Amino acid sequence: MEKGTLANTFVEEISAIPGGEGIRLCIQCGTCTASCPNADRMEHTPSQLIAMARAGMRGEVLSSNAMWFCLSCYLCTVRCPRGIKQTDLMHALECLAVREGLIHEKTLTPAMYRSFNHFACILGNLPEFGFMTWFYLLTNPLRALRMIPVALNLFKRGRLSIRARRLTPEGANQLRAILDKAESLGGVT
Amino acid sequence: MKYYTYFPGCSSSEGGAKAYGWSAQAVSKALDIELVELNDWNCCGSTPSSSVDELGSFCLAARDLALAEKRGLDLVTPCSACYVIFNRTNSYLKQYPQLKAKVDEALAAGDLEYHGTVRVRHLLDVFVNDIGYDDINSEVKRDLGGLKVAPYYGCQVVRPRPGFDHPEFPQSLDKLIASLGGEPVPFPMKSRCCGGSLIISEEALALDLIRKLLDSAVRNGAECLIAVCPLCQTNLDAYQSRVNKKFKTNFNLPILFFTQLMGVAFGLSEEDLGLKTSIVPAERVLAKYL
Numbered sequence: 001m002e003k004g005t006l007a008n009t010f011v012e013e014i015s016a017i018p019g020g021e022g023i024r025l026c027i028q029c030g031t032c033t034a035s036c037p038n039a040d041r042m043e044h045t046p047s048q049l050i051a052m053a054r055a056g057m058r059g060e061v062l063s064s065n066a067m068w069f070c071l072s073c074y075l076c077t078v079r080c081p082r083g084i085k086q087t088d089l090m091h092a093l094e095c096l097a098v099r100e101g102l103i104h105e106k107t108l109t110p111a112m113y114r115s116f117n118h119f120a121c122i123l124g125n126l127p128e129f130g131f132m133t134w135f136y137l138l139t140n141p142l143r144a145l146r147m148i149p150v151a152l153n154l155f156k157r158g159r160l161s162i163r164a165r166r167l168t169p170e171g172a173n174q175l176r177a178i179l180d181k182a183e184s185l186g187g188v189t
Numbered sequence: 190m191k192y193y194t195y196f197p198g199c200s201s202s203e204g205g206a207k208a209y210g211w212s213a214q215a216v217s218k219a220l221d222i223e224l225v226e227l228n229d230w231n232c233c234g235s236t237p238s239s240s241v242d243e244l245g246s247f248c249l250a251a252r253d254l255a256l257a258e259k260r261g262l263d264l265v266t267p268c269s270a271c272y273v274i275f276n277r278t279n280s281y282l283k284q285y286p287q288l289k290a291k292v293d294e295a296l297a298a299g300d301l302e303y304h305g306t307v308r309v310r311h312l313l314d315v316f317v318n319d320i321g322y323d324d325i326n327s328e329v330k331r332d333l334g335g336l337k338v339a340p341y342y343g344c345q346v347v348r349p350r351p352g353f354d355h356p357e358f359p360q361s362l363d364k365l366i367a368s369l370g371g372e373p374v375p376f377p378m379k380s381r382c383c384g385g386s387l388i389i390s391e392e393a394l395a396l397d398l399i400r401k402l403l404d405s406a407v408r409n410g411a412e413c414l415i416a417v418c419p420l421c422q423t424n425l426d427a428y429q430s431r432v433n434k435k436f437k438t439n440f441n442l443p444i445l446f447f448t449q450l451m452g453v454a455f456g457l458s459e460e461d462l463g464l465k466t467s468i469v470p471a472e473r474v475l476a477k478y479l
Binding site: 017018019037038041069071072073074075077078085087088090091092094095098107108109110111112113114116117119120121123124125126127128132135149150153154157158159160161163164165167168170171174175177178179180181182183185186187188189 | 199200202203204205206207208229231232234235236237238239240241242243244245246247248249251252273277281284285287288291292294295296297298299300301344345348349356357381382384385386387389390391394398427428430431465466467468
């Protein structure tokens with residue numbers, strides 16, 4: 001079987017994703033877990049997640065909250081004695097979970113990431129005020145109220161722009177064409 | 190005069206970290222550096238895009254890299270998130286030919302091509318390595334006279350791949366502070382995470398990380414802290430009152446962009462550096478230099 005074309009197992013599926021191939025190299029030393037600032041908030045620690053993935057526990061892994069608590073601080077990546085790119089592996093699992101609709105309901109991070117990506121792709125820019133308002137209204141309007149003091153402080157000091165930076169019409173069309181094409185090509189694998 | 194292509198990123202252009210953009214330009218000018226903004230750039234996608242749509246996120250970053258390649262200069266950004274995303278894109282396109290083929294095809298739909306030749310730099314790297322501590326020191330008009338500063342690197346300027354400084358015990362910002370006449374305080378948390386964008390979705394968790402950073406800086410005698418990333422600065426500055434409320438603490442630590450501190454030492458004006466945009470007022474500790 002040609003590597004990367006047909007994924008019989010979950011490990012093969014992950015290995016076919018750029019950055020995911022390192023999953024085969026893990027020796028379960030736990031360095032990543034010991035380095036992770038958020039391991040204690042995860043249902044499964046980073047090293048457990050790898051062990052579960054290799055045991056074929058696809059549903060459990062993809063519906064876990066673990067990868068959504070990854071801060072992308074890359075401490076695990078620089079410390080891994082096997083050179084596994086754990087942070088990128090977490091991103092790969094997140095993308096798989098999104099594609100499968102297996103998003104953990106107790107964390108708002110996937111909704112926040114998707115709002116961010118939506119703005120980045122549609123506008124080619126990230127208007128912080130619009131993005132955060134959108135996200136809070138989408139997930140928890142009450143939190144939007146609680147954020148008013150922080151927002152007011154930023155606003156008073158000129159740090160909250162209502163207006164978004166726009167690309168030129170040519171630039172916006174070019175970006176749209178590129179992203180539409182990317183979407184038609186399916187995922188990275 | 191040294192020339193670079195400049196990628197401010199969303200926060201430092203028209204977002205919440207405008208003062209970072211202003212002070213980056215003002216300090217660069219003083220050091221004979223010309224930062225020419227990349228024309229019509231788009232958001233790099235940052236961590237969120239690479240967590241929900243990998244191929245799309247590589248394409249967002251690749252458009253910027255392709256535009257920058259036409260200019261043939263190093264691409265410099267003051268944002269650690271942009272820095273990590275562009276470097277990741279460069280290394281992935283080299284390492285994974287199948288991915289590169291797809292990105293190339295997408296770029297072609299926008300009449301662009303990218304050959305992987307753009308060198309991506311963080312502004313801190315440019316200052317300390319292309320200009321150097323001695324030349325920075327000779328630009329100092331108001332010596333910081335032993336001001337105690339916590340050098341905060343955060344994560345993505347030093348990780349994941351070996352770059353211009355050590356991934357866990359970096360020194361460049363420490364030396365930069367010293368070259369301005371300030372005193373870098375020992376700061377064991379200097380390269381630990383501020384919570385990043387999880388401040389939005391998981392606030393309690395991020396506030397705890399911010400508290401640990403502030404605590405470490407203050408315990409080591411810092412009078413202010415400098416950051417090299419718009420998000421780190423915003424988390425530590427704008428959410429400091431939230432930390433105080435949640436943990437019943439009393440932090441009142443000014444959080445500056447490293448370019449603002451350089452500008453103060455260079456004798457630049459408060460307006461050019463946007464010092465008034467800080468949420469925790471910085472005047473208290475900077476008054477004697479202004």
